Amino acid sequence: MQQRLRPLVRFDGEPEVIRTAAGLDVAYREEVDELVAAVTVLDVASLSVIDNVVVRGEPEFPYVSGLFAFREAPPLLEALTRLSVEPDVLVCDGQGLAHPRRFGLACHLGVLTELPSIGVAKTAMGRYEPPNEQRGDWSPIRYDEEIVGRALRTQRGVKPVFVSLGHRFTLDAACELVLRLAPRYRLPETTRSADRLGRSMPNEE
DNA sequence: GCGACAG
């Protein structure tokens, strides 16, 4: 399926202006075999929350590296349909092109929704040299000799995040956006907000 | 058998 959908990824059609950005994340409660898909839409200028959606469900696919989207994309797509506003870009918690078949979660969600998307992962899938120490410094991520993304330093003295393209975006714009979304912490506020939202959902109905 | 291994 990934090989079939891969050709649908485009890197043009980037938004003229990016006013809103959605953060997507999935939280798990293994003890009750439940997952919570959380999507939050932020105003990029103020980083204030515009919309929140959570969807409860059960995992229907195991976690397998390289097949991550088959676990998390279904509940996230369901949550996206319930948004009251259409975000200008999806900031996904995982890889985009930095993937064995160049079709990570960010590409998957971008192609299926036809919305611009980028991937911001906490660990790298390819090889990279550590970027310099200043906020904004970056180094290329290579996977099979091919440049698939950037290790981006969002805070001084902190491990970089791993940015790769999902759909309808450019790598320069993706890194610029991530820096805007991460003025204080390592991870973009979109990811932090969605993570907080999913994790704070009470048990049961 | 050994090293890798998004979340």
Added chain:
DNA sequence: ATCTTGTCGC
């Protein structure tokens, strides 16, 4: 992902 323990800084 989640959990636990310990350190550092505001």
